[in-house]
Amino acid sequence: MAWRLAVAALGLVALLHGTLRDSDDFFPFGSMAQYATGHDLNGQTRSTYILADTESGQEKVRVPLNATGTGIGRAEVEGQLGRFIEDPSLMQVIADAYRAIHPERDQYTHMYLMRDIYQLENGYVVGEPERVKLGEWKVVR
Amino acid sequence: MTASVETSANRQSPTRRWRRGLAHVARWWLPEIPFARVAIMRAVIYLFLIYDIFFFRNDVIPHGYSPELYQPLWIGRALPLPEPSVGLAQTLQIVIVVGALIAATGRLPRLAGWTVALCYFEWLILSMSFGKVDHDHLALVIAAFVLPTIGRARFSDSGASRAGGWAFRCIQVAVIFTYFGAALAKWVRNGSPFMWGNSAVLTWAFIRRGTDIARWSLDYPWMLRIGQWVMLIAEYLSPVVLFLRGRWLYLAAAFFLGFHLVTYLTLGIHFLPTVICWLAFFPTEKLLPKRLHAPAV
Structure with missing residues (x-):
């Protein structure tokens, strides 16, 4: 029974460690930091997404960044956003994954990494979002 | 009366008080709970794990198509865990389903339980190593790892278990x-x-x-x-x-x-x-x- 108390104590220490380090790298003992960042009432809210032109000629359709669409979630793209901005060819990986998962669907020919920026004032959204292109990639077959 | 209580408290050495405190903590962490409660929890948790890998954390097989985006967490860098692939994900999926179905019935609580715990843990690591970690799985991971420590517990077993009490406290x-x-x-x-x-x-x-x-x-x-x-x-x-x-x-x-x-x-x-x-x-x-x-x- 003594080992059980020791394991429980270790677990609590591990949880506290992850929390104080403010890192979720130590999964499952990481910081419970989802939605923990307090956003400025007069700041900006950013939202990232990917648009694509398709083989059938459709322009700028929204790429499904989720488990069943491309397998890569929007939050995952945002979590690695620096890599995507530095090297837009990483979008090729997403196009290839989409082709592998949904070979029957209209495939992507050109991809655009986009960001919408909403301005807040005193907690209210003001005006239309500003739309910024962070990168683009011509898909290679 | 009050005076005598105070003197007896004063007479307690710090070590004894410390030991009593520890015993108190130990009792809290190790309550007795009925075997039947353990059996129910097992059935629910193991069946839920199956549901989870198909409907909630269902990005592991798709992740297998994008190993270039794999950013291993600390545990993936510290241990020689396999790189993500479709084959690995499908293998884990089969083992988790079979193991969880056995463990849900209360059979092979340790063998099936530990197998499921390890495979499910790897499943979650593969799910969360692509730039985003979710925090809704803490208690479920802990449950997967503590349930096998209880050993045998059937719906119809009478009696109670401190090992079960500890596992439930952890959850x-x-x-x-x-x-x-x-x-x-x-x-x-x-x-x-x-x-x-x-x-x-x-x-x-x-x-x-x-x-x-x-x-x-x-x-x-x-x-x-x-x-x-x-x-x-x-x-x-x-x-x-x-x-x-x-x-x-x-x-x-x-x-x-x-x-x-x-x-x-x-x-x-x-x-x-x-x-x-x-x-x-x-x-x-x-x-x-x-x-x-x-x-x-």
Whole structure:
């Protein structure tokens, strides 16, 4: 029974460690930091997404960044956003994954990494979002 | 009378008091719970794991198509874990399904249980190593690892188990830390314990992923701030739940489950993996039909 108390104590220490380090790298003992960042009432809210032109000629359709669409979630793209901005060819990986998962669907020919920026004032959204292109990639077959 | 009590307390050496305190803590961590409750929890948790890998954490097989985006977490860098691939994910899926079905019946509680725990853990690592870690799985991972330590427990077994009590305590503490740790994370990240309450975090969340029934509230930021304060205070107070009983415990559970319902309706974030672990707080064996009750000895 003594080992059980020791394991429980270790677990609590591990949880506290992850929390104080403010890192979720130590999964499952990481910081419970989802939605923990307090956003400025007069700041900006950013939202990232990917648009694509398709083989059938459709322009700028929204790429499904989720488990069943491309397998890569929007939050995952945002979590690695620096890599995507530095090297837009990483979008090729997403196009290839989409082709592998949904070979029957209209495939992507050109991809655009986009960001919408909403301005807040005193907690209210003001005006239309500003739309910024962070990168683009011509898909290679 | 009072005087004699004081003298006897004074006579207690610090070591003895320390030891008594430790015994108290040990008793709290090792309560006796009926075997039937363990059997029920096993059935629920193991069946839920199967549901989880197909409907919630269902990005592991798709992730196999994008190994270039694999960013291993600390555990993946510290241990020689395999790189993500479709084949690996499908193998894990089969083992988890078979193992969980066996373990849910209470057979091979250790062998099937440990196999499921390790494979499910690897499944989650592969799910969360692509730039985003979710926090709704803490209690469920802990449950997967502590349930095999209990050993045999059937619906019809009479008697109680301290090993089971410890496992359930661990799950309870993990459930509560999901809230309390979230409050601490807000403190650490924002530099003061209550700053988060006055921020625009819900506005940020609703702009990004608010459902139709949430978006109207963007016009009433003061209301969102009240919601943030309610959440923050509840998270800081959450450890109290570990010591509640009876009606108060049910009320507290209803509050937190209601909170998850609201985040589901407004943001599509359901936290069911945590919700299911709330079962560890309740005497579920009372729900068993009479014929399954342990015969009185």
